[in-house]
Amino acid sequence: MYIVAMALKRFPIGVQDFAVIREDDKYYVxxxxxxxxxxxxxxxxxxxxxxxxxxxxxxxxxxxxxxxxxxxxxxxxxxxxxxxxxxxxxxxxxxxxxxxxxxxxxxxxxxxxxxxxxxxxxxxxxxxxxxxxxxxxxxxxxxxxxxxxxxxxxxxxxxxxxxxxxxxxxxxxxxxxxxxxxxxxxxxxxxxxxxxxxxxxxxxxxxxxxxxxxxxxxxxxxxxAAICGITKEEVLTQMQPEIQALADKNGMTYDGACEALTRQYDGYHFSKNSPDVFNPFSLINSLSDGELANYWFSTGTPTILTRLMRKYKVDPTPFDTGFEATLDMFDAPTETAKNPIPMLYQSGYLTIKNFDGFAYTIGFPNEEVRLGFLKALMPYYAMDDVVDNDMFMLRFTKALRKGKIDDAMTHIRVFMSGIPYNAERKDENHYKTVLFLIFKLCTPYVVRTEECSAAGRADAVVETADAVYVFEFKLDSSATVDDALKQIDDKGYLIPYSVTMAKDGSPKKLFKIGVTFDQEKRTIGEWKVVEG
Structure with a gap:
């Protein structure tokens, strides 16, 4: 699909006064x-x-x-x-x-x-x-x-x-x-x-x-449900020239730009039968700049939310895939809540993903929220210094992109061994969360990361431009790297990627990585890499 070039809309960036928007002829949904x-x-x-x-x-x-x-x-x-x-x-x-x-x-x-x-x-x-x-x-x-x-x-x-x-x-x-x-x-x-x-x-x-x-x-x-925000229908019917401009600037097709905008900023649902709603602040900034940046998170993540996550030791893993909840679990008064779920929902970090007539499924609305929130959590689970965390992620993903798995795993080992040890950080779940955060925060630097496959659930899957890496971690002291590799084979974790192609049309290389965790040193122990 190609849109004929025409004057782009003047979006009301930072303008919240209806009269100013109308008198200045800025775009109003x-x-x-x-x-x-x-x-x-x-x-x-x-x-x-x-x-x-x-x-x-x-x-x-x-x-x-x-x-x-x-x-x-x-x-x-x-x-x-x-x-x-x-x-x-x-x-x-x-x-x-x-x-x-x-x-x-x-x-x-x-x-x-x-x-x-x-x-x-x-x-x-x-x-x-x-x-x-x-x-x-x-x-x-x-x-x-x-x-x-x-x-x-x-x-x-x-x-x-x-x-x-x-x-x-x-x-x-x-x-x-x-x-x-x-x-x-x-x-x-x-x-x-x-x-x-x-x-x-x-x-x-x-x-x-x-x-x-x-x-x-x-x-x-x-x-x-649609009285605030911009629905997917409104985006696709009213913003075609702006989407085409975004596509042209980023070397994408029109359909590819629509998919990228949806993945990055869509996904909010505010009722049982709500239409898809985009984050309006992020969307209009993205179309105005021609970039797919994390605009909502650049305005700041309330510290209270990440502190509540740590206080209640909430596992963020289910937020990624979605978890079942009753209405009382998330639409509850803030001051009476016994966990951070109501505040996370009301603040827009979680949203309704589905309602089957009995239960709701709650999860991250989109990629912008997922990455921004998990990055905000990282200092509470790993290094207090955000720069240290970011530098590690750059080194780790650079090694992955170059296919240097041993270097990537060494970076994880050094990083995790440097996490300060205290009473809050001594249990197995803490290190599972750190590993979860590491692999989810890879996404901006690689093609994609995911956990689920049709045949089962791998601990982590990372896809780069020319390879797919399936990781299985064993935190049990009695387990071995061979146990981890056997699970990858037995569960068929590599099967969904067997026909994954690189840009040049050749099949991507497949790797399985079995990893053990050294509980005494509180970091990665051994690992073994086998090409699939």
């Missing part, structure tokens, strides 16, 4: 049909989505809709759907972009927002830091002045709570402040037209919205 459906369905809503997924843009679009800015919706679905275009007083509270590491930091932010509303309405602050009373006075004053029900939009409501995750005492204090702020929303329900709150995580309703028991959670609602 039309979600206004879903927004229309939302605002007509009910009055109180909560939606959670991962960071950089368009939540702020959604809130901004709602703001301009309720302000009656019909001019901004020309050419969009909303233009024909809405016939009244009534103007409402809109109060948007945004907690995005701030750092809430003290009570004072939250109080200053709330005070600034309330003061701006009070100045706009010409009323005085008579309640000081009593946020509920103060916000209630603002909403009542707006209603009295306009005889029109106000609209309340809250962006990133949970930012103060996430910032204080590692300080439970501070988090409780900030939670109480936020509870005060939201308290009038139930009492003033009779005069409010619409209330919409969004954030990354799901804190229990009792902890922060104690009185707001009429809040409708649409996070996992099929009808609104």
């Amino acid at each position: 039309d979600k206004t049909d879903l927004i229309y459906k939302l605002v007509k369905a009910d009055r109180y809503f909560f939606l959670s989505r991962p960071r950089r997924f368009g939540k702020s843009l959604l809130v901004s679009t709602l703001q301009y809709y309720f302000e009656g800015r019909k001019d901004l919706f020309t050419g969009l679905a909303m233009e024909t759907l809405e016939t009244e275009w009534k103007k409402y007083p809109v109060f948007k509270l945004s907690f995005a972009g701030n750092k809430f590491d003290t009570l004072e930091s939250l109080q200053i932010s709330l005070d600034n927002m309330m003061a701006a509303f009070e100045e706009l309405l010409g009323i005085k602050n008579m309640a000081k830091f009593e946020w509920g009373v103060r916000f209630g006075n603002i909403l009542q004053a707006a209603y009295n002045a306009t005889n029109t029900p106000p609209v309340v939009l809250v962006d990133e409501y949970d930012a103060p709570l996430l910032d204080s995750m590692e300080n439970p005492e501070l988090q409780l204090t900030l939670k109480n402040e936020m509870r005060k702020l939201f308290s009038p929303l139930k009492d003033l329900g009779g005069i409010l037209r619409f209330v919409f709150l969004t954030g990354i995580s799901k804190f229990s309703q009792l902890s922060i919205f104690s009185e707001l028991n009429n809040l409708k959670v649409i996070t996992m609602n099929d009808d609104y």
